[in-house]
Amino acid sequence: QQQVKQSPQSLIVQKGGISIINCAYENTAFDYFPWYQQFPGKGPALLIAIRPDVSEKKEGRFTISFNKSAKQFSLHIMDSQPGDSATYFCAASRRRGAQKLVFGQGTRLTINP
Amino acid sequence: GAGVSQTPSNKVTEKGKYVELRCDPISGHTALYWYRQSLGQGPEFLIYFQGTGAADDSGLPNDRFFAVRPEGSVSTLKIQRTERGDSAVYLCASTDPGQGIDEQFFGPGTRLTVL
Numbered sequence: 001q002q003q004v005k006q007s008p009q010s011l012i013v014q015k016g017g018i019s020i021i022n023c024a025y026e027n028t029a030f031d032y033f034p035w036y037q038q039f040p041g042k043g044p045a046l047l048i049a050i051r052p053d054v055s056e057k058k059e060g061r062f063t064i065s066f067n068k069s070a071k072q073f074s075l076h077i078m079d080s081q082p083g084d085s086a087t088y089f090c091a092a093s094r095r096r097g098a099q100k101l102v103f104g105q106g107t108r109l110t111i112n113p
Numbered sequence: 114g115a116g117v118s119q120t121p122s123n124k125v126t127e128k129g130k131y132v133e134l135r136c137d138p139i140s141g142h143t144a145l146y147w148y149r150q151s152l153g154q155g156p157e158f159l160i161y162f163q164g165t166g167a168a169d170d171s172g173l174p175n176d177r178f179f180a181v182r183p184e185g186s187v188s189t190l191k192i193q194r195t196e197r198g199d200s201a202v203y204l205c206a207s208t209d210p211g212q213g214i215d216e217q218f219f220g221p222g223t224r225l226t227v228l
Contacts, residue, residue, distance in 0.1 A: 006155075032215050043117070043204055043219035044156065089155050095215060098169040099208070100146065103155030 004092050006104025014112050019077040021107045023090035026071065030092040034101070035064065035075045038087045047088070048075070051095075080111045115139075117220035119205050125226045126195055134190040134223045138207030145188050146217060147180055148204040156204050162188060195227045 006023045013019045025033075031052055036044035050057045050064040050073065057064045063076040077084055090104040118137040126132050138145050144163055148156035158172040162182045170180075177195075182188040192199055202224050206217040 004155075034216070036219075041221070043206075043221045045219065046216045049215065091155075098161045099144070099210065099215070099217075100158040100161055100169060100172070101148075101156070101217060102158070106153070106155050 004090060004102050004104045006090050006107060008107060009105065010108045010110070012110045012112060013080045015080065015082060017080050017111075019080045019084065019109055019111070020074060021088055021090070021109070022072065022074045023092075023104050024070075024072045025092045025102075027092070027102075028071070029094050030102075032093045032095045032099070033064070033066065033073050034091050034093075035062075036089045036091060036103075038089065038106075044089060077109075080109075082111045082113050085109055085111045117205055117207055117218055119203075119220040119223050121223060122221065123224045123226075125228065127228050128195060128197060130195050130227075132192050132195055132225065134192075134203050134225070136188045136190070136205030136207075136220060138186065138188070138205070139209075139218055140186075142207035142209045142218075143185070144208045144210055145182060146206040146208075147188070147190050148206065148219075150202045150204055150222070152201075159190070159203075192225075195225075197227050200225055200227045 034049035035047045037047045038044045048062045061078045066073045091101040093101045120135045147159040150156040161169040165185045177193045180190045202222040204222045206219045208217045
């Protein structure tokens with residue numbers, strides 16, 4: 001019930017291409033779905049987040065697509081750049097109560113120049 | 114401060130020893146979280162404080178782990194009788210749900226190595 005499954009584990013994309021990372025969750029009580037970016041030796045930093053009342057959210061080159069019926073959400077990075085090379089984590093939580101984040105396993109993204 | 118800070122950045126200890134890890138949240142943030150991140154994995158929730166009280170400690174793996182936040186600001190994660198399996202990066206995050214903020218702001222973490 002608490003699991004968030006993320007795929008792929010690693011991804012290599014050419015500069016300028018589209019990077020796509022997928023996540024699936026089980027707990028229908030989740031109502032907040034953030035994506036975090038983490039560089040080596042640093043803590044995770046929020047990239048973009050979505051609530052289930054919308055199916056898509058776009059911020060610059062980053063887009064979250066959300067499918068409530070399938071319990072899936074994905075991150076799309078358009079025009080991927082070498083500086084986007086990092087580990088990406090999807091997460092889910094309930095906005096009420098403890099709001100503890102349940103993270104996916106992570107995707108190591110490499111953008112080749 | 115400008116962000117969440119954690120000290121020390123690295124801690125090497127021997128099996129069986131006691132360690133304390135410190136977290137300074139963003140000023141004014143009432144909610145504080147501890148997570149543990151093992152190598153190649155996503156962070157896993159340990160404990161949540163709202164103010165001074167531990168509102169949810171369901172993620173603490175066993176009674177060797179304990180955390181406090183006596184004045185509602187700085188928090189200390191305490192690990193007794195450390196084991197090699199405790200080696201991980203311990204992350205702290207803070208937020209202010211009273212301001213309608215969902216985002217949790219993470220510190221850089223403390224890398225704990227138990228020899």
